[in-house]
Amino acid sequence: MRTDFCKTFGIEYPVVLAPMAGVVPDALVAAVSNAGGLGLAPLWHVNADKLRKSVRNIRRLTDKPFGVNLNMEFPSMEHLDACLEEGVEIISLFWRAPGEFLAHAQSGGAKVIYSSGDAADAKAVADLGADAICAQGWEAGGHVRGTVGSMALIPAIVDAVGDVPVVAAGGIADGRGLAAALSLGASAVWVGTRFLAAAEANVHPEYLSHLLASSENDTAHFDNLFDIGWPDAPHRALKNSTSQMWEDAGRPDLGQRPGEGDVVASSPIGGDVLRYQSKSPSADLTGSVEAISMWAGQGVSMVRKVQPARDIVRDIVDEAKIALERIRYR
Numbered sequence: 001m002r003t004d005f006c007k008t009f010g011i012e013y014p015v016v017l018a019p020m021a022g023v024v025p026d027a028l029v030a031a032v033s034n035a036g037g038l039g040l041a042p043l044w045h046v047n048a049d050k051l052r053k054s055v056r057n058i059r060r061l062t063d064k065p066f067g068v069n070l071n072m073e074f075p076s077m078e079h080l081d082a083c084l085e086e087g088v089e090i091i092s093l094f095w096r097a098p099g100e101f102l103a104h105a106q107s108g109g110a111k112v113i114y115s116s117g118d119a120a121d122a123k124a125v126a127d128l129g130a131d132a133i134c135a136q137g138w139e140a141g142g143h144v145r146g147t148v149g150s151m152a153l154i155p156a157i158v159d160a161v162g163d164v165p166v167v168a169a170g171g172i173a174d175g176r177g178l179a180a181a182l183s184l185g186a187s188a189v190w191v192g193t194r195f196l197a198a199a200e201a202n203v204h205p206e207y208l209s210h211l212l213a214s215s216e217n218d219t220a221h222f223d224n225l226f227d228i229g230w231p232d233a234p235h236r237a238l239k240n241s242t243s244q245m246w247e248d249a250g251r252p253d254l255g256q257r258p259g260e261g262d263v264v265a266s267s268p269i270g271g272d273v274l275r276y277q278s279k280s281p282s283a284d285l286t287g288s289v290e291a292i293s294m295w296a297g298q299g300v301s302m303v304r305k306v307q308p309a310r311d312i313v314r315d316i317v318d319e320a321k322i323a324l325e326r327i328r329y330r
C-alpha cells in the first residue's frame, strides 16, 4: 500500500496523524511515525522555544519522517524559521492561504502539505507548488475550513490538483475509510478523532469517555460558538451543556449568549478556560470539562476503544486491505 503520498514523504503506510492542538503530545507524533505513518505535531500554539524543544524530543523518539503543523490564522515566521533551523522536513499549513510561508518553507528544504476545504483554493495552492493537499471534508472534527462533505470534496480536489497527492480528512476513522478515500483518488488519509483515543493522546478522561460513548449524531457544526481566542472559524464538536444552553436560548449572538464570561475549567499552564473558549480538553484541565469545546468529527461512532497509536495505524491498514479485497469480489 505504498502510495504516491508515501513515496513523496518517505513513509510506509498512507496514514497521517492529524495535528490536533493541545492533545497531540510528542510521544503520539513519534508513535505514529514509528508505526510507518506520518505524525504531524501541532506546534503553532506554543512559543518558538517550546516548538524547538518538541521537535528535538520527537527526533529523540523517532528516526522516521514527521512534520510540524502551523496555523495561518496566527502566522508566525519565527515559528517557521525555528522549524527550518531544526531541520523539520515537512510543514503542514492550515486555515488560510499560505502566502509567503509556502515558498519560504520549501526554500528552507521542507515539503509543504496545505489543508483546504474547496477545489479552487486547493488548485491555487497546488499551482504554487504545494507538495500535497489535505482535503478536509465537513465531517471533520475541530476547525473546519469548508462546507462540502468528504465524499464530494475528495474527488473534486483530486480532479483539480493534477499529480499533486491528496490526503483525505474528515470522518475517516477506520480501514473502510482508507479504502474509500483511495477509491476516490486520494493517496492517504488524515485521521483526527480516532487518534484522540490513542493511548498516547493528551485528552482529559471526561472528554475521552464522551468520545467513546458518542454516535455520529452527537456532533454539531457551529459557525461561531466556541469563538473566544479564535473568532469566525467554523468548527465541529460534541454537543454539550454549553451548546444546549445556547440552543435553548434561541441561538443568540455573541455578547448575548447564556453564561458568557463563565469560567468553566482551568489549566495549570493556560489558566482559566471560559465557556465559549476555543480550547481542546487536554488532560491537565480541572473543572467542568464537559462544558468546553469537545472537538470531534462525525466518525466518532467508529471510536470505541483506547489503543496504542501503532495498533490504530496497523488496524486501519489491515482493514483497508480487507475492504479493498471485498470490493473486488462483490
Ligand SMILES: Cc1cc2nc3c(=O)[nH]c(=O)nc-3n(C[C@H](O)[C@H](O)[C@H](O)COP(=O)(O)O)c2cc1C
Pocket (backbone or CB within 6 Å): 018, 019, 020, 021, 023, 042, 069, 093, 094, 115, 136, 139, 140, 141, 142, 143, 169, 170, 171, 172, 173, 190, 191, 192, 193, 194, 280, 295, 296, 297, 298, 299
Ligand atoms: C481536537 C482537535 C484539534 C484540532 N486541531 C487542529 C490543529 O491544531 N491544526 C490543524 O491543522 N487541524 C486541527 N484539527 C483538524 C484535524 O487536523 C483534522 O482535519 C480533523 O480531525 C479530521 O477529521 P476527523 O476528526 O473526522 O478525523 C483538529 C481536530 C480536532 C478533533
